[in-house]
Amino acid sequence: MSDTHALEALVQSLRRLPGVGVRSAQRMAFHLLQHDREGAQVLARALQEAIARMRHCSQCNTFTEAEVCATCSDPRRDASKLCVVETPADQAALERTGAFKGRYFVLMGKLNPIDGVGPRDIGMHKLLERATDGVVQEVIVATNFTAEGEATAHVLAQALKARGLLVTRLARGVPAGSELEYVDLGTIAHALVDRR
Amino acid sequence: MSDTHALEALVQSLRRLPGVGVRSAQRMAFHLLQHDREGAQVLARALQEAIARMRHCSQCNTFTEAEVCATCSDPRRDASKLCVVETPADQAALERTGAFKGRYFVLMGKLNPIDGVGPRDIGMHKLLERATDGVVQEVIVATNFTAEGEATAHVLAQALKARGLLVTRLARGVPAGSELEYVDLGTIAHALVDRR
Numbered sequence: 001m002s003d004t005h006a007l008e009a010l011v012q013s014l015r016r017l018p019g020v021g022v023r024s025a026q027r028m029a030f031h032l033l034q035h036d037r038e039g040a041q042v043l044a045r046a047l048q049e050a051i052a053r054m055r056h057c058s059q060c061n062t063f064t065e066a067e068v069c070a071t072c073s074d075p076r077r078d079a080s081k082l083c084v085v086e087t088p089a090d091q092a093a094l095e096r097t098g099a100f101k102g103r104y105f106v107l108m109g110k111l112n113p114i115d116g117v118g119p120r121d122i123g124m125h126k127l128l129e130r131a132t133d134g135v136v137q138e139v140i141v142a143t144n145f146t147a148e149g150e151a152t153a154h155v156l157a158q159a160l161k162a163r164g165l166l167v168t169r170l171a172r173g174v175p176a177g178s179e180l181e182y183v184d185l186g187t188i189a190h191a192l193v194d195r196r
Numbered sequence: 197m198s199d200t201h202a203l204e205a206l207v208q209s210l211r212r213l214p215g216v217g218v219r220s221a222q223r224m225a226f227h228l229l230q231h232d233r234e235g236a237q238v239l240a241r242a243l244q245e246a247i248a249r250m251r252h253c254s255q256c257n258t259f260t261e262a263e264v265c266a267t268c269s270d271p272r273r274d275a276s277k278l279c280v281v282e283t284p285a286d287q288a289a290l291e292r293t294g295a296f297k298g299r300y301f302v303l304m305g306k307l308n309p310i311d312g313v314g315p316r317d318i319g320m321h322k323l324l325e326r327a328t329d330g331v332v333q334e335v336i337v338a339t340n341f342t343a344e345g346e347a348t349a350h351v352l353a354q355a356l357k358a359r360g361l362l363v364t365r366l367a368r369g370v371p372a373g374s375e376l377e378y379v380d381l382g383t384i385a386h387a388l389v390d391r392r
Contacts, residue, residue, distance in 0.1 A: 003260045006242075006249040013242040016235040018227045024215060026285055029246070031214045033259060034304050037247050039212040044243040046202070046209040047228070047236045053202040054229050063229060064199045089222055108230050 007033070059130065061123050062088050062106040071095075071104060078102045080137045084127065084156060086110050086144060094142065102140075105130055110143060111152040119155065127156070131165055138166040145172060203229070255326065257319050258284050258302040267291075267300060274298040278327055279336045280352060282306050282345065290338065298336075301326055306339060307348040315351065323352070327361055334362045341368060 007029060014025035032040040056062065057069035064070070071077065071091075081102025085091045091104050107122040119125075131139050139160050143149035157167045173191040174183050203225060210221035228236040252258065253265035260266070267273065267287075277298025281287045287300050303318040315321075327335050335356050339345035353363045369387035370379050 003262045003266050004250075006246045006261060007259050010242040010246040013235065013239040016232060016239065017224045019220060019223070023285075027215070028213045030259075030283060030285070030304075032243070033246060033250050036212060039209065040243045040247050043209040043212065044240040044247075046206040047240040047243075050202045050206040050225065050229060051233050051236050051240075054200075063203050063226075065202060066199045070199050087226060089219075089226070108226075 056108075057106075060104045060106055061108060061126060062091065062104065076101075079135045081140065082131055082136045082138070083140045083142050085142050086149065086152070090142065090144070100140075103136075107143070107152070110146075110148045111155060112148050122152065124156070124159065128159060128163065131160055132163050136165065138168060140168050140170070142170050252304075253302075256300045256302055257304060257322060258287065258300065272297075275331045276333045277336065278332045278334070279338050280323065281338050282340055282348070286338065286340070296336075298334075299332075303339070303348070306342075306344045307351060308344050318348065320352070320355065324355060324359065327356055328359050332361065334364060336364050336366070338366050 010029045010032075011022070011025045014020055014028050015022060017025075020028070032043075053065045054063045055065070057064045057066075057072055059068050059072035062069050062071075066073075078101050081100075082105055083091075083094065083100055083102055084105045084107065085094065086107050086109065088106055091106055094100055094104075105123075105127050107127070109117055109122045111117060111119065111122060130136070139156075141153045141156055141160075143153045143156075153169060157169070160167045171194060172187070173194060174180065174187060180188065206225045206228075207218070207221045210216055210224050211218060213221075216224070228239075249261045250259045251261070253260045253262075253268055255264050255268035258265050258267075262269075274297050277296075278301055279287075279290065279296055279298055280301045280303065281290065282303050282305065284302055287302055290296055290300075301319075301323050303323070305313055305318045307313055307315065307318060326332070335352075337349045337352055337356075339349045339352075349365060353365070356363045367390055368383070369390060370376065370383060376384065
């Protein structure tokens with residue numbers, strides 16, 4: 001209908017968000033227009049600000065407003081250890097543990113040949129350049145333990161080892177606090193193989 | 197972190213969308229910044245356009261860019277029948293059937309005392325004014341058959357009947373094309389009571 005063009009355009013643009021179908025998009029549009037017009041304004045401004053300000057760290061590839069992100073600029077971090085993660089969210093999860101004091105490289109994705117995501121899309125060239133700076137000695141590949149994450153780890157490890165770097169992977173095993181009875185078979189099998 | 201302020205503000209504003217938690221909001225923000233900056237621009241503009249243009253039809257309360265919406269302006273629609281629905285999506289569902297040629301009133305919500313949604317929030321005053329224009333003879337209450345939709349229908353029907361209007365409700369019964377064996381008991385019971 002010609003008198004609801006702006007509403008339809010809003011629904012269509014909300015559908016570009018991952019995981020949002022036509023019904024969710026309609027619900028979001030109705031909610032914003034009916035109950036939270038201020039929220040819609042805030043969101044519009046936040047989108048424009050984020051596009052204008054956020055870029056990739058020249059060192060680790062994560063999102064930052066600066067040339068080099070806060071973690072890469074921190075002189076207290078051990079520059080000889082480089083941890084490779086898929087996303088900033090994975091990096092945040094590792095940081096919350098407080099167990100890693102090295103630096104990071106954020107792939108911003110994972111290899112996925114079906115969706116056409118190749119080595120170039122996950123910044124593999126940038127990672128290899130970063131890892132061969134002469135300071136990095138160990139690369140810890142902390143991609144997820146999913147099919148794509150494992151494939152990505154395999155490809156990265158091959159390329160990194162070929163350049164003479166020590167490449168490690170996060171240990172797989174039984175999660176802390178869990179009972180064996182309720183742990184899946186694949187995890188137990190891995191924990192047996194990697195026993196120490 | 198101070199160097200990711202714009203990203204965090206974006207995540208926070210995405211969380212204001214209904215059904216979006218912190219993880220979905222992060223995933224949306226990463227997706228837009230990494231893969232669809234044009235989509236972020238389009239969404240920002242669509243939000244501002246929708247806020248600026250969309251208002252409520254003075255007749256039926258639905259969203260429109262005009263003073264009176266397309267349905268209310270259509271002289272071929274029967275002004276003696278007024279169908280009350282919760283949302284524009286419900287109105288669209290009824291319109292797709294082609295079975296109703298009257299006019300609409302869109303509540304833009306439903307009564308929900310727990311969430312503090314009272315008669316004023318669903319435009320009950322505007323509905324009563326609209327329904328007592330001397331032309332409307334029958335009000336078809338087509339709120340949803342949920343607990344809140346039924347409660348809303350009950351309250352509206354009482355107020356409308358008190359003003360001498362004929363008030364009807366959509367028939368409940370067995371959905372078209374369904375087999376009794378797979379229909380829930382409540383629906384079969386209603387279909388028995390309302391048999392014709």
